Amino acid sequence: MFFLAEECSLCGNGGIGFYRCSDGKTIVFVCTECGTVWDDPQMADQAPVQFLNAENPPLPGHDCTLGGPVSGWATRQEIEAANLANWIAGEGSA
Numbered sequence: 001m002f003f004l005a006e007e008c009s010l011c012g013n014g015g016i017g018f019y020r021c022s023d024g025k026t027i028v029f030v031c032t033e034c035g036t037v038w039d040d041p042q043m044a045d046q047a048p049v050q051f052l053n054a055e056n057p058p059l060p061g062h063d064c065t066l067g068g069p070v071s072g073w074a075t076r077q078e079i080e081a082a083n084l085a086n087w088i089a090g091e092g093s094a
């Protein structure tokens with residue numbers, strides 16, 4: 001998986017990874033430890049859009065969720081397709 005940030009600005013324990021939503025193309029940014037979600041890479045140092053407190057929560061401002069069969073950590077190809085490759089800060093295991 002690819003990281004937007006090696007350290008979550010909220011919990012300090014996890015990394016913030018690129019995550020593909022249920023529509024198969026929307027990329028958001030999710031902490032591997034606390035599950036906080038950001039929808040803008042520039043916001044990763046600021047307030048999150050939501051906390052994950054349900055298995056398949058709707059994502060505010062998007063027509064997709066973080067659940068479903070096609071969602072998961074994004075590949076480099078998907079990150080590049082979303083024009084977000086410049087934001088990749090590192091690569092690691094989830």
Ligand SMILES: [Zn+2]
Pocket residue numbers: 008009010011012013014031032033034035036
């Ligand atoms: Zn976190």
